[in-house]
Amino acid sequence: MRLRDTGATGTAYPVFRDCHVHLGLVDPARLPAGGIGAVVDLGWSPDIVDLGGPLDVVYAGRFLAAPGGYPSDRSWAPAGSVTGVASPDDATNCVVDQLFLGAGVIKVTLNAEAGPVLDPPTLAAVVSAAHAASRQVVAHAQGPGMVERALVAEVDVLAHTPWTERLPDDLVAEAARRQAWISTLDIHGYGEPTADRIRAIDNLARFRDAGGRVLYGTDLGNGPLPVGLNPREITALTHAGLTDEEIIEAVTSDWPAPVESADDRVTFVPGERGPLTEWLAGASVVSVKDLEGLA
Numbered sequence: 643m644r645l646r647d648t649g650a651t652g653t654a655y656p657v658f659r660d661c662h663v664h665l666g667l668v669d670p671a672r673l674p675a676g677g678i679g680a681v682v683d684l685g686w687s688p689d690i691v692d693l694g695g696p697l698d699v700v701y702a703g704r705f706l707a708a709p710g711g712y713p714s715d716r717s718w719a720p721a722g723s724v725t726g727v728a729s730p731d732d733a734t735n736c737v738v739d740q741l742f743l744g745a746g747v748i749k750v751t752l753n754a755e756a757g758p759v760l761d762p763p764t765l766a767a768v769v770s771a772a773h774a775a776s777r778q779v780v781a782h783a784q785g786p787g788m789v790e791r792a793l794v795a796e797v798d799v800l801a802h803t804p805w806t807e808r809l810p811d812d813l814v815a816e817a818a819r820r821q822a823w824i825s826t827l828d829i830h831g832y833g834e835p836t837a838d839r840i841r842a843i844d845n846l847a848r849f850r851d852a853g854g855r856v857l858y859g860t861d862l863g864n865g866p867l868p869v870g871l872n873p874r875e876i877t878a879l880t881h882a883g884l885t886d887e888e889i890i891e892a893v894t895s896d897w898p899a900p901v902e903s904a905d906d907r908v909t910f911v912p913g914e915r916g917p918l919t920e921w922l923a924g925a926s927v928v929s930v931k932d933l934e935g936l937a
Contacts, residue, residue, distance in 0.1 A: 652912040657698065657901055657927055658871060658893040660860055662801055662824045666720065667863025670697050676870010677909050677925030680901045682859070684780060684801055685713075685749045687722040696927075698901045702749035702780065703740045706768060708760050712753035712782070727760060733767035737775065747780050747799075747898050748772040752792060754785030755806070765795040778898050780824075793817060799897070802826045802861070803849070805842035814845060818854030822897065826861045827878035839878070846882040856884060858892040876919045886918045893922075906930040 657679025666686045673681070673696075680698040685705040705713060709726035713719040727736050740748055750768055752759045760768065772779045778798040783789050789804050793816060800823045809817075817823070825846065830839035850856055856879070860872050868874075871893070879889050894909075910933055911925045 651914060652910055653915065654908040654910045654930075654933060655890065656894045656896075656909070657907050658909045658925065659698075659858070659895050659897075659901070660862060661857040661895060661897060662826055662859030662861050664861070664863035665699070667718065668869055672869045673697060674907075674927035676868065677911075677922065677927060678870055679907050679909060679927040681862075682747065682898065684747075685723065687720045688743050700746035700898055701744055702747045703743045703745035705749055705751050706736055706740070706760075707751040708758040708764075711758045711760070712751045712756040712784075715757065727764055727768060730763045730767035733764060734771040737768060737771040737777075741775055741777070745777065748777050749780050749782070749801070750797070751782045752784065752788040753782055754788055756784070759788070759791075762791060762795065765791065765797075769795045769797060789813060789817065793820060797821065799824065799857070801859075802829075803842045803846045805830055805838045805845070808841050809845050809848075811848060814848045814854075815852045818849050818852035822855040822857050823849055824857045824859035825875060825879060825882075825892070826859050827882070828867065828872055828874045829861050829864050832866055833874045843878060843882045846879075850883055850888070856882075856888070856892050857895050857897055858889070871922055871925055873919050873923050876922060880918070889918060908933060 658677045659680035660678050661682045662684050663681045664686055665683050682700045684702045704723055704725045706725050706727050709728050714724040725736050727733055737748060769779050780799045780801050781792045781797040782801045783792045785806055803823050803825055827842050830836050830842055860867050860875050907927050907929050909925050910928050915921055
């Protein structure tokens, strides 16, 4: 999507958005220099709302999990970042608490490889309460049966492209009809061809071929990921079969809400358009006023 041509050589786009970050683990002020002007923070303690800095941020707030479930046992998860949802009766109050904290989306964890997960009735109750409040639900789905559980409960978005197993074609096709997937391909090997990376790229390629919506996201804060647009993630998306225009669509996503910029910022990519990964590496966020000064 081209926003405008300028007197300077280059192209301006709506600010690029990373749909999966954890701002508590990175320096948000560094992201605009790398082309990212908007993010979705997918889980942290309530004090994260003070860390957005120069970014347009949508917050998920706390992780909603089964009591004792992931990531409550992780050293990186600060106190107060996980809410245990014990039963369907707890679901509405837990979602309301998230809304009170300013949550623009609701994040649930379904990591069957790391402990208990929300049972189907409780998960369905969380989704129902979120939808009643006009909020979409994002799920971390990891382990056998978790993608199916998310689909049955009408979870809107997967926080990661599934990677623990090669999903059946019919399941991928159903997910493509009903969900969006956030890419996060580079967390598997950070550029190295690991088995998890290969499975994730294969799953995403079939999801894309079935018409599924792909959202650019990196899980920033998870390991040695570039702070800004991640060239390795862009390369992995090409390996999944996305065209250049589909990748641009993924990084300029308006999910879960349009960017609300007070200073009319854009992401500017200088130079004549060439191979996408190399070209996008020069992206940075600038104001329209500054951009006009380049002309």
